[in-house]
Amino acid sequence: DAGVTQSPTHLIKTRGQHVTLRCSPISGHKSVSWYQQVLGQGPQFIFQYYEKEERGRGNFPDRFSARQFPNYSSELNVNALLLGDSALYLCASSFTSATTDTQYFGPGTRLTVL
Amino acid sequence: GQQVMQIPQYQHVQEGEDFTTYCNSSTTLSNIQWYKQRPGGHPVFLIQLVKSGEVKKQKRLTFQFGEAKKNSSLHITATQTTDVGTYFCAGPRSGANNLFFGTGTRLTVIP
Numbered sequence: 001d002a003g004v005t006q007s008p009t010h011l012i013k014t015r016g017q018h019v020t021l022r023c024s025p026i027s028g029h030k031s032v033s034w035y036q037q038v039l040g041q042g043p044q045f046i047f048q049y050y051e052k053e054e055r056g057r058g059n060f061p062d063r064f065s066a067r068q069f070p071n072y073s074s075e076l077n078v079n080a081l082l083l084g085d086s087a088l089y090l091c092a093s094s095f096t097s098a099t100t101d102t103q104y105f106g107p108g109t110r111l112t113v114l
Numbered sequence: 115g116q117q118v119m120q121i122p123q124y125q126h127v128q129e130g131e132d133f134t135t136y137c138n139s140s141t142t143l144s145n146i147q148w149y150k151q152r153p154g155g156h157p158v159f160l161i162q163l164v165k166s167g168e169v170k171k172q173k174r175l176t177f178q179f180g181e182a183k184k185n186s187s188l189h190i191t192a193t194q195t196t197d198v199g200t201y202f203c204a205g206p207r208s209g210a211n212n213l214f215f216g217t218g219t220r221l222t223v224i225p
Contacts, residue, residue, distance in 0.1 A: 033212060033213075035215075041217070041218070042202050042204075042215035042216055042217055042218050043157065043202075043215045044215070045207065045212045045213065045214070048212050055212075056207075056212045058212075088156075090156060090157070099144070099145065099205075099206035099212065099213060100144075100145055100162065100164070102147075102159050102162065103147075103159065103213065104159065105149075105156045105157045105158070105159075106156065107155075107156050108156050
């Protein structure tokens with residue numbers, strides 16, 4: 001079975017631009033979470049979606065938004081990019097939204113903002 | 115606010131030596147999970163501990179959850195070069211259904 005997939009793998013943008021990152025969860029998983037990982041730090045929670053509904057939001061500005069589609073795939077959108085948005089963006093899927101459910105991470109999208 | 119600290123931040127060991135990383139939470143955790151992230155890779159789930167005082171082993175790795183469910187440790191016996199990476203603990207964010215990751219311990223194994 002395929003694991004969590006993310007696209008694109010790498011992305012270079014300039015300040016002020018908009019970016020859309022995509023994630024496909026493991027087949028059968030209904031929950032998708034997005035994390036931002038700045039170099040040298042642990043992943044920071046951004047959003048969680050379960051059954052197409054937002055179940056949690058981290059401490060990120062409104063420039064960050066996300067949605068989940070009927071097939072449980074998800075998009076993370078970031079508007080008005082800042083240099084500080086440069087990071088590895090990780091998507092994790094799990095069967096349910098419970099924290100006791102194992103989260104499986106995708107390979108991530110490395111975003112560089114110039 | 116909720117904090118999950120790990121010590122040490124970095125650890126260099128000779129191959130064959132043991133390694134331990136400690137995870138300390140500012141709040142009681144219902145469960146704690148450990149992840150390994152290889153250089154340039156993504157976090158990979160290792161294990162979950164739920165019960166107070168729980169100890170679990172995976173080959174050379176021993177995981178422990180403290181009695182007060184506020185701290186945890188990961189011990190690796192006789193490290194190998196394949197153990198290189200950053201080890202993160204993670205617990206449920208207070209009042210939410212998502213994870214709060216620790217600061218991580220980066221392990222370097224010198225052959």
